[in-house]
Amino acid sequence: MSKRILLVEDDQDIRANLAELLTMSGFEVMTASDGFHALRLLESEVALPNLILLDLMMPVMDGFEFRRRQLRVSRLANIPVVVMTADANIEAKKEQIPAQAYLRKPVPVRVLINTIAQFIA
Amino acid sequence: MTELPKTLALARGSETVFRLLVDTVQDYAIFMLDPTGLILTWNRGAERLKGYTVKDVVGSHFSRFYTPEDMKRGHPTFELKQAASTGKYEEEGWRIRKDGTRFWANVVITAIRDESGVLLGFGKVTRDLSERKIAEDKLRDAYASLELRVQERTAELSKARDEAERAVKMRDEFLSIASHELKTPLTSLQLQTEIRRMNLEAGRTEAFAPAQMAKLIASDERQVTRLIQLVEDMLDVSRLAMGKLSLSKELFDLNALTHEVVERFAPQLHSKGIHVDIHEAPTAQGRWDRFRIDQVLTNLVSNAIKYGGEKSIRIDLSATDVEARVVVRDEGIGIAQADQARIFDQFERTNELKGIGGLGLGLYIARQIVDEHGGRLRVESQLGKGSSFIVDLPKLAGNA
Numbered sequence: 001m002s003k004r005i006l007l008v009e010d011d012q013d014i015r016a017n018l019a020e021l022l023t024m025s026g027f028e029v030m031t032a033s034d035g036f037h038a039l040r041l042l043e044s045e046v047a048l049p050n051l052i053l054l055d056l057m058m059p060v061m062d063g064f065e066f067r068r069r070q071l072r073v074s075r076l077a078n079i080p081v082v083v084m085t086a087d088a089n090i091e092a093k094k095e096q097i098p099a100q101a102y103l104r105k106p107v108p109v110r111v112l113i114n115t116i117a118q119f120i121a
Numbered sequence: 122m123t124e125l126p127k128t129l130a131l132a133r134g135s136e137t138v139f140r141l142l143v144d145t146v147q148d149y150a151i152f153m154l155d156p157t158g159l160i161l162t163w164n165r166g167a168e169r170l171k172g173y174t175v176k177d178v179v180g181s182h183f184s185r186f187y188t189p190e191d192m193k194r195g196h197p198t199f200e201l202k203q204a205a206s207t208g209k210y211e212e213e214g215w216r217i218r219k220d221g222t223r224f225w226a227n228v229v230i231t232a233i234r235d236e237s238g239v240l241l242g243f244g245k246v247t248r249d250l251s252e253r254k255i256a257e258d259k260l261r262d263a264y265a266s267l268e269l270r271v272q273e274r275t276a277e278l279s280k281a282r283d284e285a286e287r288a289v290k291m292r293d294e295f296l297s298i299a300s301h302e303l304k305t306p307l308t309s310l311q312l313q314t315e316i317r318r319m320n321l322e323a324g325r326t327e328a329f330a331p332a333q334m335a336k337l338i339a340s341d342e343r344q345v346t347r348l349i350q351l352v353e354d355m356l357d358v359s360r361l362a363m364g365k366l367s368l369s370k371e372l373f374d375l376n377a378l379t380h381e382v383v384e385r386f387a388p389q390l391h392s393k394g395i396h397v398d399i400h401e402a403p404t405a406q407g408r409w410d411r412f413r414i415d416q417v418l419t420n421l422v423s424n425a426i427k428y429g430g431e432k433s434i435r436i437d438l439s440a441t442d443v444e445a446r447v448v449v450r451d452e453g454i455g456i457a458q459a460d461q462a463r464i465f466d467q468f469e470r471t472n473e474l475k476g477i478g479g480l481g482l483g484l485y486i487a488r489q490i491v492d493e494h495g496g497r498l499r500v501e502s503q504l505g506k507g508s509s510f511i512v513d514l515p516k517l518a519g520n521a
Contacts, residue, residue, distance in 0.1 A: 017312035086304030106311040
């Protein structure tokens, strides 16, 4: 059975392209356009994803708030999170958001796939 | 018994010497008062200090040297009473010279009694401390003003530090946002390139069919347009910072330009289902920089689409003999009163917009352009009730 990834990303083009790439790389992909919709999706989903690929700067609910809420729900807390952001100051913001890995956009696909493979159960 | 007259003579002699001594003292006013305060003697020092001669004062009451305030509260009588009951009274205070000027005096009043304790009168010694008092006051004033300067300087420094900290915070925030805004289209392009390479390597020719290619090209164009716009905005801001925004004015009609700008947004308006109502002015001709005014209208329409909550947008044009006006009105999220001035600053965005794309430069640039034309760009808005951006442009802007 293929591994499932939840992709949380507000930019429509990036979301579509990443989803396509991950699908081409053999993953099953679910998508959400912000933290709020991601949480709603996770709450209703029976089969939880094996990993969450999380953008930080998003409208409605950003990545920081999503991660805080995810960690508060025991059913969701153990899903590994890879943060992927275009923010140049991610080093300074790491302590505000614990995660398995931090990637800076744009990220080469090989690096992305290797990182995902490292944390996916 | 021969000793007594001799002692008396000596005593008398010394009394004379003493009298002479007192009389010649220049720096102290030394004089005697009777028990009621009438002046009995007057030395040279007293004359020098207070300006009165012996003739002027002997026999008069010593209260004449006091200020009206002191007289009013009965201070001279109080001093004598104190001296009579404790033997001595000392104070510093203002006294008045014959010419009416004041001086700061050190006063010592000593009660003089005979052997049986009957009060004979008072000895009074007065010293002029004006110079010391002035020096002290100056010192105190200098100290107070120094203290004030230190406080002012401290306040200035702390204000400067707050401003510097705010500038650093704004710069960091801008770097975050600029990096996010620039990298988002770049990421999209980069992912597309990777997808195409993977498809090519896997020999999936169906991924390159014309219908697929048309979609990819449209997406690429979107990203490139976004990047160009961002870079243009940043260049405009640095041009504005250096004061290099020069206008090249020509005669044109705002009605036509407004239609042109809105037309450019047609695909976006169509896909979001937003309707734009343009209410033309009978005529809205003027001399302005066409490219820059285009930029202002583009920014306002783009904001109205972005923040207008996908509801309809209304643009009203009007003109007087001297001025043309464009009002772009949306029915979107609106702008809180507290944010309305800030949105025209560099890199500023309202709290409601955190997380929505944008550099926070558009309105800043737009206002600078309108200002440069001698016009005005302002907003009328209420949170949750939409915003109206109002551009007023003088028709003969500078006539340059």
